[in-house]
Amino acid sequence: MRHFTSINDVGDVHDLVKRAITNKSDPPQQLAQQLFVALIFFNPSLRTRLSSEKACHLLGLTPYVLNAGQSWPIEFGEGAVMDGDKSEHIKEAGKVISQYADLIAIRAFPLLKDRDEDYDEPVIKGFMANTSSPVINLESATRHPLQGFADMITIEENKRREKPKVVLTWAPHPKALPQSVANSFAAWSLAMEYDVVITHPEGYELDPALTYGATIEYDPVKAYENADFVYAKNWSSYRSYGQILSQDSGFRVNREKFSVTNNAYFMHCLPVRRNVVVDDEIIDSQQSLVIQQANNRTFAMLTVLEQILRHMNI
Amino acid sequence: MRHFTSINDVGDVHDLVKRAITNKSDPPQQLAQQLFVALIFFNPSLRTRLSSEKACHLLGLTPYVLNAGQSWPIEFGEGAVMDGDKSEHIKEAGKVISQYADLIAIRAFPLLKDRDEDYDEPVIKGFMANTSSPVINLESATRHPLQGFADMITIEENKRREKPKVVLTWAPHPKALPQSVANSFAAWSLAMEYDVVITHPEGYELDPALTYGATIEYDPVKAYENADFVYAKNWSSYRSYGQILSQDSGFRVNREKFSVTNNAYFMHCLPVRRNVVVDDEIIDSQQSLVIQQANNRTFAMLTVLEQILRHMNI
Amino acid sequence: MRHFTSINDVGDVHDLVKRAITNKSDPPQQLAQQLFVALIFFNPSLRTRLSSEKACHLLGLTPYVLNAGQSWPIEFGEGAVMDGDKSEHIKEAGKVISQYADLIAIRAFPLLKDRDEDYDEPVIKGFMANTSSPVINLESATRHPLQGFADMITIEENKRREKPKVVLTWAPHPKALPQSVANSFAAWSLAMEYDVVITHPEGYELDPALTYGATIEYDPVKAYENADFVYAKNWSSYRSYGQILSQDSGFRVNREKFSVTNNAYFMHCLPVRRNVVVDDEIIDSQQSLVIQQANNRTFAMLTVLEQILRHMNI
Incomplete structure (x- = not known):
């Protein structure tokens, strides 16, 4: 693996997930000495930062954490006169x-x-075009592949049948959020060949190129039927781009809808708005996998780093 | 030691202080490999951060520094509907x-x-209730036990009689400050069985449960008589909670009041407002221990980490 | 070397630059264990921070990065009453x-x-007067010696004659900038005994004490004649202190002026305002050394740390 910017950088998704599960129970030796990883955050981070730092240290790599936020305003325009x-x-x-x-x-x-x-992902593409170093996506404008990867590890660790039914459900939220997590969850679970159903109010359809192969179902109760995993996430509209079209509480994850599932597991990438996205009694239940998902972020990153180091012959 | 949130987590205070003094002259081997310590700062820090990072590295632990400040607004309410x-x-x-x-x-x-x-210490208690990891208090709403511990190390290193007279004096300050340092200094010096006198204007009495066994003296000159150590610190009122009731410069530490002591040492946790809390000629004198106190913060933290790792069988 | 605050702390500049070039191709062994370096940034940093962290790690030193910015307002006044x-x-x-x-x-x-x-450099001097630790200048009010050092490494790596002609040219910029980089470039290139020409609009003369031995030329085209290196940098006026006196685009580095050079290399400390300070076609050309300069920051810092550790007998 040369870069890791989306699922398209992955050769065989099944193999990669298996490798991560092996790495989790039997971490690799420290592979590298005196190799440095810049973790650049134009947006704040908790899980991504800590899991990335930990994965670096587990492999013997030295991370730099750069909270670039406001302090590093970068120009991306070709030929720009930089007088602003x-x-x-x-x-x-x-x-x-x-x-x-x-x-x-x-x-x-x-x-x-x-x-x-x-x-068009100008930041990721801008770095890739202007560096000789491998680039890793820690959540970009439209993708969160490390989350997608960690979610697949979690499903593989918990699934009770070869081809589980996986439901990605939109849920209400007071702010307009990106589509990145939803996009990556859809892409990775389709690549894992699960039975993927996506449910949301009309107008919240994701980019069709990324959800090809999934079933779209506007009625959440129908979507939940016989589900093995219910993955909740808010996103703003892709069609009416960036807008909040609905706060429909009928999409909040609750016991009533869960009753038609196959004793489903609940998943969310965190942070989550309790009693807005999901009721306490679901996220606090034995069926909730959210903490395991967070833990698997470390092993997703560790495995990505391992594969990139291998490509670098280290 | 399972957690370190206040002096109540300590078995024998005398033993712990002795252990720290031994660790200072003869630091322990690096005890741990691939163990991670999250240092979470909801408020800014200099001494606490650097002494904690240094103690971690001396023991071979890997610290993460999280300046959580504004960027991580946490909900503590049970059953909260998180739409804000x-x-x-x-x-x-x-x-x-x-x-x-x-x-x-x-x-x-x-x-x-x-x-x-x-x-009620909602943040510390909230983390303790929701994690399986040991929790260390880096200064909470009402306690600063690492400071209290470092202060005891400093007194033990400098005391000239078995049971020194230790005076905790309130001092004026332009801002309303917490009672944490005063609370912990009182609790730790009482546990060390020193002769403890606390002096402050009326209305600045600390929580009586924490100062039981100390003498309260409203006249600072009387309080200073024959003192071996004078520890200055501002705090806001506990009774008229959080208020500034006085800016009485009669409590500023100066040479005149020091003249009635037993050639006392001066102590302060830093940072200190010079010529408001204490006159230059006292803090700049040979009797000032403030830099030694700051150095002992490292060995207080190192010893706490050592004891917790021992409890974890590491 | 006891401290590194300006070129005056360096014994033989030629030897130091040679040592850095050797260190670059053949890095020293990790010299130190359990030694700590505080990297204190009262102003934000990218290059300086990362190159310094990297140099520390390459030598086995543990860096602390302190973004002190607003959060640590320090009083420097003798006898100040600190009630503000x-x-x-x-x-x-x-x-x-x-x-x-x-x-x-x-x-x-x-x-x-x-x-x-x-x-008068109150911050650097204040720390030097109040610490027993060696002090390193990461860019102070009037000096940037690590940049000057890295620039000399870069010139030595690329020069085609023993005594190259080096032109330091002022360039327009929308903000009032310090004189530090210009001061240090002048001082270091003069100490290296290059043929140094400085060009700028009238009123932008640097401190004459620092540019003694350099030729001042107000006409940039004359200055560029037969130059081997053209180093561009904006600075605000030293005479009309801190003011912007000119935005003269005649000083922007472009192909026309470059045509009279000896196929000169282009240098800048970065970050640079493209098409304000320098035209794209110059900075994007094979003659641009700006990325090599950035890389040499690591080896400048590494060599400074090495020399200071040697002085500490480590």
Whole structure:
């Protein structure tokens, strides 16, 4: 694996998930000495930061945590006359970071204003075009592949039949959120060849290119029928880009809807708004996998790092 | 020691202080490999952060520094409907952090508005109730036990008689400060069986449960008589909770009052407002122990970590 | 080397640059165990932070990164009555940090309001006067010696004649910037005995004490004639202290002026405003050394740390 920016960078998804599960029970030796990983956060992070730092240390890599937020306004425009607020061009930023870091991992959320711009992934692509170091996506404008990977590890660890029924359900939320987690969950669970159903109010359809092969069901009760896993997540509209079209509490995950499932497990990437996205009695139940998902973030990152180091012949 | 949240978690205080003094001259071998400590700062820190990081490295532990400040608004309410500003519940926050960190250390200051709420220590208790990892108090709403511990090390290193007279004096300050340092200094010095005198203007009495056994003296000159150690600290009122009742400069530490002591040492936890809390000529004198106190913070933390690791059978 | 605060702390500049070039191809063994370096940033940093962290790790030193910015307002005044915004005096701050850190490295920019105050370097001097630890300048009010050092490494690696002609050119910029980089580049290139020409609009003369031996040329085209290296940098006026006197685009580095050079290399410390300071076609050309300069920051810092550790007999 040269980079890890989306599921398209993965050769065989099944093999990668198996490798992560092996790494979890039997962590690899420290592979590297004096190798540096820049963890660049244009947006704040808890789980991604700690799981990434831990994975680096477990492999003997040295992480730098850069909370780049406001302090590093980067210009991406070709030929820009930089007489405004942007103090550094991606052409320097990318190449400079790769002088200090052997691997570069980046978190950069979408602005949710211009769909074409967000889906073009200018930050990730800008770094990839201007560095010789491998690039790892720590959640970009439209993808969160480390979350998708960790979710697949969690499903594989808990599934009770070869091809489980996996339901991705939209849920209400007071803020307009990106589609990244939903996009990656859909893409990874389809690649794992699960029976994937996506349920949401009309107008919340995700990018059809990413959900091809999934069943779309507007009635959440029908969607939940016989489900093995229910994955809840809010996202803002892809069609009416970035907008909140509904706060329909009928999509909140609750016991009533869970009663038609196959004793389903509950999943969420966290942080979660309790009693808005999901009722306490579901997330506090034995069927909740949210903490296991968080733990598997470490082994997703560790396995990605391992595969990239292997490609670097380290 | 399972947790370290207050002096009540300590078995024998004398033994613990002796152990710290031994660790200072003869640091223990690195005890641990691949163990992680989350240092979570809801309030900014210099001494606590650096001494904690250093103690971790000296023991071979890997610290994560999380400046959680504004960026991680946690909900503590049971059954809360999270449709407001709080994005994560302590139920997830605590369990998630313990996926990445084998020990969790937390700094969280009081709001100084509701005494019952502050003295109930919701942040520390919230993490303890929702994690399987040991919890270390890096200064909570009402306690600063690592400071109290470091202060005892410093007194033991400098005392000239078995049972020294130790004076805790309130001092003026332009801002309303917590009672944590004063509370812990009182509790630890009483547990060390020193002769403890506390002096402050009327209305600044600390929680009587924490100062039981100490002499309260409203006249600072009388309090200083024959003192071996004078420990200065501002705190806001406990009775008129969180309020500034006095700026009485008669409590500023100066040479005149020091003249009635037993050639006392001066102590303060730092940072200190010079010429408001204490005159330059006292803090700059040979009798000032403030830098030694700061250095002993490292060995207090190192010894706490050592004892907790021992309890974990590491 | 006891401290590294300016070129005046360096014995033989030529030897130091040679040593850095050797260290780059053949890094020294990890010299130290359990030694700590405080990297204190009163101003934000990317290159300086990452190169410093990397150099520490390459030598086996443990860095602490302190983004001190707003959160640590330090009083420097002798005898100050600290009843205002400043919460800690440099007398404690310096001594406390040296309890936790064996070396102290500091970045503190000028206020650009009072020239005498800035050129007196109160922050660096304040720490040096109040700590027993060696002090390293990570860019102070008036100097950036690690940049000057890295620039000399870069010139030595690329020069095609023994005594190259080196042009330092002022360039326009929308903000008022310090003179530090220009001051250090002038001082270091003069110490390396290059043929140094400085060009800028009238009124932008640097401190004459630092540029003694350099040729001042107000016409950039004349300055560029036969140059081997053109180093661009904006600075605000030293005479009309801190002011922007000109935005003269005639000083922007472009192909036309480059045509009269000796096929010169282009240099800049970064970050750079493209098409304001320099045209894309120059910085994107094969003659641009800006990324190599950034990389050499690591080896400048590594060599400084090595020399200071040697002085400490480590």
